[in-house]
Amino acid sequence: MDISMLWVNYPYFVAIILFCLGCLCILTQHNLVKKVIGINIMETGIFLFFIAVGNIEGGVAPIYDPTLPEGVLYINPLPSVLVLTGIVVSFSVTAFALAIIVKLYQFYGTVYAPDIMRLR
């Protein structure tokens, strides 16, 4: 494998690093709010991956424009649409998780997971 491949495809690496960071954050952080932040980091990584898949170097938005020269590349809008849907989903999950955390805080007076385990 050519080393320059790494440089050309850097968005994919950033996406995978973000994804791993997010997973690590969900699994190892004890603060519940930080876990929710981890979910968001993870999903941002995935969305970046989708955007990187959909992008073409030098492409334009997929709206027909007669002033553009012949043979210009239009970008497929589907990945961006998928990302929009994904953002809505991740937003609602975040809101729901935060609502549950508020409720837990009312019960236990803390958002620190080991304390909640102890108080139970």
Place this chain on the structure above:
Amino acid sequence: MFLWDKLPFLLIIIILLLCFVMPFFARWKPVVCPYLTVVTVIIVFVISVVLTFRVAGGEVIHYHAGDWPPPWGIEIFIDELAAMMLLLLTGSCLLIVFYSLKALTKEIPGPAIGWYYTLFLLTLASMMGIVVTNDLFNLYVMVEIVSIGAVGLVVAKGEKLSTEASLRYLMLATLGSGFMLFAIGFLYQVTGNLNMPYVAAELLEVRDQYPFLMWATLSFFTVGLGVKAALFPLHIWLPDAHSSAPSPSSAVLSGLVVKVYIISMLRIYFLVFGIEVFNETFLRSLILLLATMAILGGSLFAFVQLDLKRRLAYSTVAQIGYIFLGMGLGTVWGVTAALLHIIIHALMKICLFMSAGAVYYQTGRKKVIHFSGLGYQMPVTMAAFTIASLSMVGIPFFGGFITKYGLALGSLEANNPYFIVLIVVSGLLNAAYYFPIVWQAYFTSGHDPQMTMDKVPFTMLVPIIITALGIIYMGLFPGRILEFLEQVSIRLLL
């Protein structure tokens, strides 16, 4: 005629529209919410019966959302497998709704009941969506809605334990859907399609070029859907969530929600990737290993639980192991037994959880050791519980025996006769944790052994009786349904 063509779409959209309206009723007229739900579920049940008849007549239903043909638009696709699951989902949800009319009043704070039904319908709609969709991204969206709805069903109880369990469930479910979305992204990158048959056709050409990507995609799908379907080491959220939920939700979660993920796993493994990839990679051995661990580990964990619903929840982990075992065997009989177990386990678990809820409704007892004499106080409920337990253990003439028999045949077919030992051992383990409950109920009679009738409402007793009769029917006359499922699995394994 217009409606006739749009039936598959109506099936889901009716419920989603009602979910949109339901919060207003929940706010101003909470009394009507249960009845609205019952009416909707009956309508949906009728629609899915009609669709099943159309599918049974040899028709395979394709519906293109917005009239966009497949490579571009979302396609709804109903074959025999989907029709069977639709019938199972709507039928069991109908029983559970009737059951929850009265059962919820003791388990959920009053103002939350309207919201509970909203979430219930949302879960039902998106479960049906998972079963009928043919589009990978739509699958992801539906999976995410099921997660939110299912977590809502757990948290609706509003107690400390259920709130905590639901947060853990939500975190792990979101982690799982993240993995799944990433895998869908990989597939989209290599194939440029989201429609499953198109992805499968493209994969046939390109899969040899990207061996590592195939590994990554398969393992991401396995982890992502495995977390949600509670495959053994990823099941840690299940016992808390299923045992602390109100009993109608436990029935939905344990009986139906974990199964739809297995259906989509089956589709992805066998229809998208194909049986060759499943055999070439070590995935098959991995699933067999994990299923073995699930069957043994789940049963052992269940054995030490004293709370009845917790015991039932761990038993779900073990029974999911059976389904994965059948899937991992990868032979016609194995997959047939897995599909059959999806149906029979749904019946058994719904029956058991509803009986546990009825016991709680009448006596307020939750621990297994407090069950003595219950067989005389609640004869109908405990009879149904006993039938379901016998079926779980795999006594002949009950439904569970047929799947064990099918799995044994499947393991002979796959040249792996060791699994027969596993099936026998797990049957004994099941007996070790179900029979003490039955024994307690009937033979350690308390102070007053005279017979009285159950004091639970009629709407709670009838669903329990129907599921118990269903188990016996499956055990006595499995012929036609086995034939049908065999056709389905032959088509899956092509």
